[in-house]
Amino acid sequence: MATSTSDRGPGGRTFFGHPWGLATLFFTEMWERFSFYGLRAILVLFLIAPPSESGLGMAEGTAKALLGVYMAMVYFVALPGGWVADRILGARKAVLVGGVVIMLGHISMAIPGGAGFVYLGLLLIILGTGLLKPNISTMVGKLYVGEDSARRDSAFSLFYMGINIGSLAPFLVGYLGQNINWHLGFGCAAVGMALGIVQYVLGSRHLRGVGDRPGHRLNPQERSRFLRITAVVLAVVAVLVVAAAVTGTLTVDAVTVALTILAIVVPVVYFGYMFRSHEVTAEERVKLRAYVWLFLAAALFWMIFDQAAGPLNIFANDNVDLNVFGWQMPASWTQNINPILVISFSAFFAWLWLRLGSRASTGMKFGFALVMSGLSFVVMSIASHATHGGTVKVSLLWLVAVYLLQTLGELCLSPVGLSVTTRLAPTAFASQMMGVWFLATAAGDAVGGQVARLQAPWGDVKYFLVLGVFSVLAGVLLFLFVRSLRRLMGEEREPAVTRH
The missing domain is CATH 1.20.1250.20 (MFS general substrate transporter like domains)
Structure with a gap:
C-alpha cells in the first residue's frame, strides 16, 4: 500500500x-x-x-x-x-x-x-x-x-x-x-x-x-503562586528531614513507611476531590464509582505482580536450580520470563478481545487477572514447600509457571485498564486520569513492599499462600459484582458483537 x-x-x-x-x-x-x-x-x-x-x-x-x-x-x-x-x-x-x-x-x-x-x-x-x-x-x-x-x-x-x-x-x-x-x-x-x-x-x-x-x-500570577507553594513544600520537607535526623528516626524503614502512606493517601484525596468537584456531572460520578473498584483491584494486582523484582527474585537466587547445560544462569535473568511471555501472547489477547466483544466485560477481565495473580502465588507456595525449608533447589519450570499465570493476568488488566481509564474519565479530568491510573500501581507497589516484610516471620509457604488465596477470593468477589459494575459503567447498554 x-x-x-x-x-x-x-x-x-x-x-x-x-x-x-x-x-x-x-x-x-x-x-x-x-x-x-x-x-x-x-x-x-x-x-x-x-x-x-x-x-x-x-x-x-x-x-x-x-x-x-x-x-x-x-x-x-x-x-x-x-x-x-x-x-x-x-x-x-x-x-x-x-x-x-x-x-x-x-x-x-x-x-x-x-x-x-x-x-x-x-x-x-x-x-x-x-x-x-x-x-x-x-x-x-x-x-x-x-x-x-x-x-x-x-x-x-x-x-x-x-x-x-x-x-x-x-x-x-x-x-x-x-x-x-x-x-x-x-x-x-x-x-x-x-x-x-x-x-x-x-x-x-x-x-x-x-x-x-x-x-x-502558567501565566505570571500562576507561576508566582506555583513558586511560593513549591518553596513552602520544600521548606516543610527540609524541616521534617532535619527533625528526623536530629531525633534519630531518619532511617530507611521510616522513609519507606512514610512514602507508603503518601502513596495511599494521595489517591484517596484525589478521588474525594473529583467526587466533590462541581465540574463532574451526576452521570460521570456513577462511572467514577465503578472506576474506584477497578482501581482497588488494579492496586491489589500490582501488589502481587511487582513482587517479581523482590521476593521472587530472591527466591530464584537462593532456591532455584539455575544450572542450564552446565552453565549457571544469573538469577536476574528470570526477570526476562515475563516480557518474553508478554511478547508471545499479546497478539492472541488482541484477537481474543475482538472475538469475545462485549461478552467479556471489564469487570470480568479484572476478576480473571486477580484470580491468575493469586494462583501464581499459590504455585509459589507449593514451590517453596518443595524446597524443604531451603535445603533443596527446585526446577526453573516452577518460576516459568508462576510468570505464565501472572502474564495472563497482566494482559487482562494492564491494557484494559488504560482503555477503561480514558472511557470512564470525567471530562474535566480527562488529561489527568492516566496519572490517576498510574497511582494504582504506585499504591500497590508501595503496600507490596511493606507486606513483603511478613515473608521472614511467616515463612515462604504461608506468605505466598495467604496472599495468593486473598487475591483469588478478591477476584471471585469481583466476578459476583460484574453485573453491577456493567450497569455503573454503562457497558450493559453496549450492543453485543456477533462474530461469524
Missing part, C-alpha cells in the same frame, strides 16, 4: 508505515525501559548482598520495602510530571530533561561510593522518570492528531513493543551486575539511557513540532 506524503518524515522515510518521529519516540522509550528494567532486575540482590561482595548488606525486609517504594514512586510522580510538562516545560523538553536526570541517577549508582550514591541515584531516577514516562506517551498520541483511531492504535502497538524489547535488559545488565560487578551493571543502564538521549536529540526534527510548547502555560 502506498504511503501518503503526510506519513513520511524528512527524506521520505517511514517507520513501518508511520511517521519517522514515531521511531524517535520508540527508541527513546526502549532505552529508558532498558535502564529501568535492568536496574530493577539487580537492585534487591545488590541491596542484600554483603559488603564483602560489594553489596550494601541490607536486611531483606528493608530491601524489599525500599524496592517497593522505589517502584511506587516511579509511577507516583507521573501525575506531577505530566503537569510540569503541560504547564511549564512542554512535553518535548520534559522528556529530554527527564532522560538526562535518569542517566545521572544511574551514573550515581555506578559510583562505588556507598549508600549515599545509591539513594541519590534512586531519587534522580524517580524524578527523571516522572518527567519522561507520561509525556513521551502523550507525544506519540499527538503525532496522530486528526487521523483515524486504527492508525493511532497501530502506532501505540509499535510503541509498546519498544517497551517490551527494552524490558529484556536483564540479559545484559543482570549478567554484568551479578557476574562481574554490581556498579558495572548500573553503569550499563546509564549507557543505555545515554543512547536513548542521543538518538532523541538527533531525531527530534522528525517530531513535527509536537510537544514544543506547554499546552496550558
